[in-house]
Each structure stands twice: as structure tokens, then as C-alpha cells.
Amino acid sequence: MKKLCKINRKEIRQSMPFVLSVVAKPRYICEQCARVSSDKSLLCKPVKIKDYKQKK
Numbered sequence: 377m378k379k380l381c382k383i384n385r386k387e388i389r390q391s392m393p394f395v396l397s398v399v400a401k402p403r404y405i406c407e408q409c410a411r412v413s414s415d416k417s418l419l420c421k422p423v424k425i426k427d428y429k430q431k432k
């Protein structure tokens with residue numbers, strides 16, 4: 377599976393069903409790209425969103 381972070385702007389449209397399915401209920405955010413995903417293996421530098429919310 378291609379990482380969400382590696383999808384380029386030309387691939388976004390054709391990957392949309394997949395993209396929507398992983399960003400709908402995000403649990404992780406990529407610290408390098410600001411992309412979000414429910415699956416951390418799809419991000420290059422995943423961090424739990426929950427952890428950030430608690431750090432505030």
C-alpha cells in the first residue's frame with residue numbers, strides 16, 4: 377500500500393476512495409506533511425493526534 381504521504385497531486389483524484397476511507401476518522405498526523413490517517417503505517421512521520429491534543 378502506498379503511503380498517504382507519497383501520493384502526489386496527480387494521484388489524489390484517482391485515489392480518492394482510498395484517501396477518504398483513511399482520513400475520515402484520523403488517529404495519526406504526519407509531523408512532516410500534516411496529512412492525517414487512521415492508519416499510522418500510511419504516514420512517513422506519524423504521531424498520535426490524541427497526544428498533541430493533550431500536550432496543549
Ligand SMILES: [Zn+2]
Pocket residue numbers: 381406407408409410411419420421
Ligand atoms: Zn508524511
